[in-house]
Amino acid sequence: MIQSQNQWFETSIGLLSDPQNQRVWSVIISLFGDMAQRPNDQISGAALTRIITPMGIKPEAIRVALHRLRKDGWIESARSGRASTHYLTQYGRDQCAAVTSRIYARDPVLPQKLHVLIADGGGGQEALDEVLLLPGYIAINRTTALGYGPKPKTSHDLLALEADNFSLPGWFKTQLFPTELTNSCHALLKVVSKISDPPAGLNSAQVASLRTLIVHRWRRVVLRHPDLPPDFHPPTWRGVACRDRVFTLLDQLPLPNLAELRDPVDV
């Protein structure tokens, strides 16, 4: 029985691992964001090793990534004797919190209204470039931005209008959902569809490894496209099916208990 759980785990982790595109520091952020985002959450070095090495990542690579994350202010580490624990800094928690709702949205809220801001060649360009730094704005072209919600009360040098009843040409759909992203999404859908329902009796570290990789790969799809109604999707976009399968799997792999991860009873 243990054997068959381990076999299922090996197969699944093999499908989910993507060694070409797997930056270790980024995987660690996915892990903390998924399992240890609250102020007092911490993960031991031993648990990190148990969760991450099955992805084909060496302990030395984990140490290098942790060093980088400390240097960049994401993570702090504490040591007592040979044991170490790691936790997100306030900065790290803020960064994670900023995207958590988008990553974990099962049924993303699609904008009921959209507006458009248009610059002329001259002074408005600067205003438009500023606007495009805000969340909820997408460039249509050099002088035009699509914005979520009703138009802002003041739009200064920009021509603003509320828009509906769109005709959406292929170039715009491909700009919103670039081919490379559509391909990544399709590849992830293929992977998560191949993973069969998890067997009972997986240990906490195994659940954590799988959740981390699923969240990690989904994060790299979901944060790179805007939430827009289906008529904005290119015909090849499989994001809706991919999201469904991702959350079905995450529901079947419920968040492990951090205490169990810290003091493994199951190895």
Next chain:
Amino acid sequence: MIQSQNQWFETSIGLLSDPQNQRVWSVIISLFGDMAQRPNDQISGAALTRIITPMGIKPEAIRVALHRLRKDGWIESARSGRASTHYLTQYGRDQCAAVTSRIYARDPVLPQKLHVLIADGGGGQEALDEVLLLPGYIAINRTTALGYGPKPKTSHDLLALEADNFSLPGWFKTQLFPTELTNSCHALLKVVSKISDPPAGLNSAQVASLRTLIVHRWRRVVLRHPDLPPDFHPPTWRGVACRDRVFTLLDQLPLPNLAELRDPVDV
């Protein structure tokens, strides 16, 4: 009494004449468009002279302009003995007909809906440039056009959307109603406001001179701006007041009878 009619006429024609900006061939088109646009309408050379010379235009200049208009296919002339008559060609009538409804619209139909077409930097640009040749389209900037009515059923490579609830920056209003046009419109409003109510007993040629100049100057204002709701107007735009006064005057100077103009009984 005749003296006072003539005095009023001299004053009014003096106000309306704008020798700097008065191309004779263009004045003649205004005249035909106003008074002789139907297939069998014609105006004698003598009548043309009686109508146009009071504007400060010499008979020689009228002959030169008629020559040009014949060469350009607008007008044909017939001669019998020393008398000549002139009439619009089919081409000339078509050209006049294409703009008559806009020139004489007392209460222009404002668009209930507007749409916007947006090109990307690439292929859509050509499609947009084509669209901008159509009536009912106005350039917003190099890659964006404002269109009257609902969006077209097919818009090919263009992103199309229906727009409302506009915020309109100064640059866009000035682009629609350029300062020079706003100034011309204001100058015409000042002139037509200074002209007092026409006295009774003006002769047909006097009425024709005044109508021609009013239509001529109004034509050069009305055809150079789009019919858009007041919130698209710059604060200095006086087009609404100008139109009102123009039509009040035209109503007080009803179209003279062409037969009377041909065979003057009143000189």
